[in-house]
Amino acid sequence: MSTxxxxxxFFKTTAAAGGGLVLGFSWFSSEAFQPQVVGTAAADAxxxxxxxxxxxxxxxxxxxxxxxIGQGIKTAFPxxxxxxxxxxxxxxxxxxxxxDTKKFERxxxxxxxxxxxSWERLRKAGATARALLIEAAAQQWGVPASECSAQxxxxxxxxxxKIAYGDLAVAASKLPVPKEVKLKATSSFSLIGSxxxxxDNKDILTGKNLFGIDYKRPGMLHAQVQRPPAFGxxxxxxxxxxxxxxxxxxxxxxxxxxVAIVGKTNWEVMQARxxxxxxxxxxxxxxxxxxxxxxxxxxxxGTNVTVQRKDGDVEAAFKNAHKVIEAxxxxxxxxxxxxEPMNFFAHFKGDSIELAGPSQTPEAAQKQIAKMxxxxxxxxxxxxxxxxxGFGRRxxxxxxxxxxxxxxxxxxPVKVTWTREDDMTGGIYRPAVRYRxxxxxxxxxxxxxxxxxGAGLNxxxxxxxxxxxxxxxxxxxxxxxxYKSPITTGPWRAPITNFLAYAEQAFLDEVAAAAGKDxxxxxxxLLDKAEKSPVGKITYETKRxxxxxxxxxxxxxxxxxxxxxSQGFSVYFSHASYVAQVAEMTMxxxxxxxxxxxxxxxxxxxxxESSAKNQIYGAIVDGIxxxxxxxxxxxDGAPQQENFNKYRLIRYNEVPDIEAHFxxxxxxxxxxxxxxxxPTGGALANAIFKTTGxxxxxxxxxxxxxxxx
Amino acid sequence: xxxxxxxxxxxxxPVDVDANTPLLWVLRDHLDLVGTKYGCGMAMCGAxxxxxxxxxTRSCVLPISAVSAAxxxxxxxxxxxxxxxxxxxxxxxxxxxxxxxxxxxxxxxxALLSKNPNPSDKDIEEAMVGNICRCGTYHRIxxxxxxxxxxxxx
Ligand code: FES
Ligand code: FES
Numbered sequence: 001m002s003t004x005x006x007x008x009x010f011f012k013t014t015a016a017a018g019g020g021l022v023l024g025f026s027w028f029s030s031e032a033f034q035p036q037v038v039g040t041a042a043a044d045a046x047x048x049x050x051x052x053x054x055x056x057x058x059x060x061x062x063x064x065x066x067x068x069i070g071q072g073i074k075t076a077f078p079x080x081x082x083x084x085x086x087x088x089x090x091x092x093x094x095x096x097x098x099x100d101t102k103k104f105e106r107x108x109x110x111x112x113x114x115x116x117x118s119w120e121r122l123r124k125a126g127a128t129a130r131a132l133l134i135e136a137a138a139q140q141w142g143v144p145a146s147e148c149s150a151q152x153x154x155x156x157x158x159x160x161x162k163i164a165y166g167d168l169a170v171a172a173s174k175l176p177v178p179k180e181v182k183l184k185a186t187s188s189f190s191l192i193g194s195x196x197x198x199x200d201n202k203d204i205l206t207g208k209n210l211f212g213i214d215y216k217r218p219g220m221l222h223a224q225v226q227r228p229p230a231f232g233x234x235x236x237x238x239x240x241x242x243x244x245x246x247x248x249x250x251x252x253x254x255x256x257x258x259v260a261i262v263g264k265t266n267w268e269v270m271q272a273r274x275x276x277x278x279x280x281x282x283x284x285x286x287x288x289x290x291x292x293x294x295x296x297x298x299x300x301x302g303t304n305v306t307v308q309r310k311d312g313d314v315e316a317a318f319k320n321a322h323k324v325i326e327a328x329x330x331x332x333x334x335x336x337x338x339x340e341p342m343n344f345f346a347h348f349k350g351d352s353i354e355l356a357g358p359s360q361t362p363e364a365a366q367k368q369i370a371k372m373x374x375x376x377x378x379x380x381x382x383x384x385x386x387x388x389x390g391f392g393r394r395x396x397x398x399x400x401x402x403x404x405x406x407x408x409x410x411x412x413p414v415k416v417t418w419t420r421e422d423d424m425t426g427g428i429y430r431p432a433v434r435y436r437x438x439x440x441x442x443x444x445x446x447x448x449x450x451x452x453x454g455a456g457l458n459x460x461x462x463x464x465x466x467x468x469x470x471x472x473x474x475x476x477x478x479x480x481x482x483y484k485s486p487i488t489t490g491p492w493r494a495p496i497t498n499f500l501a502y503a504e505q506a507f508l509d510e511v512a513a514a515a516g517k518d519x520x521x522x523x524x525x526l527l528d529k530a531e532k533s534p535v536g537k538i539t540y541e542t543k544r545x546x547x548x549x550x551x552x553x554x555x556x557x558x559x560x561x562x563x564x565x566s567q568g569f570s571v572y573f574s575h576a577s578y579v580a581q582v583a584e585m586t587m588x589x590x591x592x593x594x595x596x597x598x599x600x601x602x603x604x605x606x607x608x609e610s611s612a613k614n615q616i617y618g619a620i621v622d623g624i625x626x627x628x629x630x631x632x633x634x635x636d637g638a639p640q641q642e643n644f645n646k647y648r649l650i651r652y653n654e655v656p657d658i659e660a661h662f663x664x665x666x667x668x669x670x671x672x673x674x675x676x677x678x679p680t681g682g683a684l685a686n687a688i689f690k691t692t693g694x695x696x697x698x699x700x701x702x703x704x705x706x707x708x709x
Numbered sequence: 710x711x712x713x714x715x716x717x718x719x720x721x722x723p724v725d726v727d728a729n730t731p732l733l734w735v736l737r738d739h740l741d742l743v744g745t746k747y748g749c750g751m752a753m754c755g756a757x758x759x760x761x762x763x764x765x766t767r768s769c770v771l772p773i774s775a776v777s778a779a780x781x782x783x784x785x786x787x788x789x790x791x792x793x794x795x796x797x798x799x800x801x802x803x804x805x806x807x808x809x810x811x812x813x814x815x816x817x818x819x820a821l822l823s824k825n826p827n828p829s830d831k832d833i834e835e836a837m838v839g840n841i842c843r844c845g846t847y848h849r850i851x852x853x854x855x856x857x858x859x860x861x862x863x
Pocket of ligand 1: 746747748749750751752753754755756757758767768769770
């Protein structure tokens with residue numbers, strides 16, 4: 001494990017190693033971008049969030065601030081800097097920065113927002129360093145800077161003379177920082193958009209201790225926590241007499257509604273855990289899945305409704321309609337199931353605490369822990385480890401706070417590790433939601449009204465009222481209802497839209513069918529309407545929408561007969577990116593089989609072709625897997641699936657071919673961790689309909705005689 | 710507690726643990742070999758895969774008493790410098806997303822290739838179906854096994 005190296009330590013190391021150019025800049029600040037050369041004297045005065053350092057040996061070090069969860073950010077950020085710097089990628093070293101307690105604005109993994117947020121400032125950081133190096137070379141040669149250019153870690157003069165960045169690093173560090181720097185034309189990018197391998201590959205493939213679950217300190221104890229086995233129960237009493245006598249066990253303590261078993265190794269803790277006798281008592285309703293069905297009905301038929309958006313008059317339109325189409329779609333609760341279960345290390349030291357572990361939102365953890373322990377946030381240090389997936393689960397800080405609390409009770413360094421059962425039954429799920437849609441069409445097949453009522457269990461607003469088709473329909477009503485369940489929920493990869501997109505795209509297919517229109521043509525017509533005579537506020541760009549639809553149709557040969565193959569279409573705009581998909585199915589042994597998914601993606605400029613494709617393929621696989629198999633059910637408040645024997649995740653043999661295409665439009669890059677997931681369920685459901693004539697209204701599909709896989 | 714002499718990655722490790730302790734937890738908590746991962750603890754996900762006498766084996770359900778005479782290889786010992794053809798193929802194809810499952814994937818794939826240097830797509834599927842990748846890197850796993858097979862022939 002790399003040590004918890006603070007920025008100041010890092011600076012000292014760099015300076016001690018013989019100086020060089022150390023450019024401090026903020027990755028996050030929304031203030032005007034002002035990089036500064038961090039000189040020796042100024043070391044204590046500068047407080048930037050990140051450094052770009054060029055050592056005399058030629059190594060370029062870039063600190064990556066955002067937690068890496070598999071989305072490729074630790075590789076993508078440095079690519080952007082290195083592009084504008086014209087660095088030699090082979091000589092770039094990337095380091096994960098620890099949580100910075102000051103001046104950060106966004107040290108967070110979630111919402112596919114990092115690239116969008118930092119694009120401009122990362123480019124300027126690279127370009128500034130490049131300008132300084134060119135200036136240093138020009139001075140050394142006694143030539144105007146305008147006669148010099150840079151390439152692959154070298155400054156080159158028009159005469160052919162060359163000098164390496166490393167040899168210029170010290171001189172460049174003494175120059176004043178230019179106020180304005182020129183950025184490259186996006187068309188001249190060479191590193192951005194190329195195929196760059198993950199910077200941590202080597203460590204991952206050789207089994208280095210990168211992850212939170214691997215974290216270790218001398219004297220560290222291991223703990224597991226028994227939480228209430230059902231939502232709605234609380235701790236009544238426990239007896240740990242036997243457990244405490246077992247080998248390797250150090251302590252058994254309770255806090256909140258939990259009992260923690262603390263010992264020397266995980267296995268010993270697991271054994272003792274079984275020997276702790278715990279009594280629970282009822283605190284709130286113990287809900288079963290049948291109760292949820294009733295709650296959905298009550299919400300959808302009730303009057304406790306929040307109007308999220310209203311254009312025109314849907315009721316009048318329904319009265320005058322040629323046809324009215326109605327349907328309900330439902331999804332279950334889902335655990336996130338990252339392969340690395342929740343875990344966190346904490347060492348409480350009286351007036352301070354040291355933490356390490358996987359978190360998508362470390363600053364929130366820091367603040368909450370400071371508050372809980374009643375210490376200043378600066379007294380909470382947090383080392384970010386690589387994360388074995390998260391999918392939104394690690395946006396919740398419960399497991400970090402819990403470890404901190406336990407350490408403060410037992411006054412020892414401890415790592416709390418969740419078993420898979422803990423991870424699956426411990427709460428914070430994708431909320432269960434039921435949607436009711438109603439639409440009307442006129443004689444010409446135009447959609448004249450669109451109504452959506454979302455009913456959620458701890459979902460908050462389960463609609464996205466301004467998303468398509470809002471803006472494209474004269475009469476529109478979007479409303480939501482929510483029920484406060486004891487079952488805890490949280491964001492799950494592409495929150496809300498991970499299911500809403502499927503429901504909406506499947507429903508639009510039904511409307512298109514009722515209108516006698518081709519699904520692609522039907523959507524294009526709606527976009528025409530949104531473009532020519534928009535209704536109310538529009539959050540999407542119709543042109544970009546249309547491009548991905550056309551690209552997906554073209555690449556998949558939409559509408560051209562392929563023997564034995566049926567196609568389903570879907571398109572969705574989320575997290576500022578546009579993705580259209582076509583799913584292809586065939587029948588085999590009387591069952592539909594998903595053969596291929598085509599994806600057309602507009603995420604603006606692609607930073608790293610390799611990880612972009614990895615994200616798209618992964619999101620599609622994720623979308624198929626959870627639409628097909630994901631199901632967490634409840635009985636008397638207790639989750640009925642506890643591990644992968646009962647909770648099915650998609651496997652190697654169940655994925656179709658995938659083909660991904662990018663729209664090349666040179667627009668500023670947007671996120672890609674989520675947007676390829678939402679359309680997948682819709683494309684799949686629409687292909688199933690085309691293949692079998694059966695509409696699937698509930699997820700998971702496999703439970704209703706869905707495709708084989 | 711009992712004393713076991715384990716042979717892991719060509720080295721001898723004496724450990725004093727309960728005979729039922731699964732190899733996974735001995736590796737992780739006693740020997741600091743944390744490349745082998747915990748994912749489910751019930752032989753459902755493959756994250757904990759190691760080689761026992763050359764066979765891909767789930768270490769989470771393997772009591773230490775059953776392997777005291779065996780030759781065990783973990784991801785740390787697959788090659789000295791990460792240059793096993795399967796590791797190289799995994800890097801070239803850029804398989805990992807979060808990376809957590811990949812040690813298990815590599816151990817399964819390398820055991821397959823050592824026995825079957827020319828696996829068909831069906832053979833690969835049969836070997837890899839027991840390893841879950843929550844990030845969905847299955848397509849690249851497939852490609853990387855193919856690349857590794859080619860490398861091993863050279
Ligand atoms: S941890 Fe052993 S198979 Fe999952
Ligand atoms: S790469 Fe994340 S679980 Fe496989």
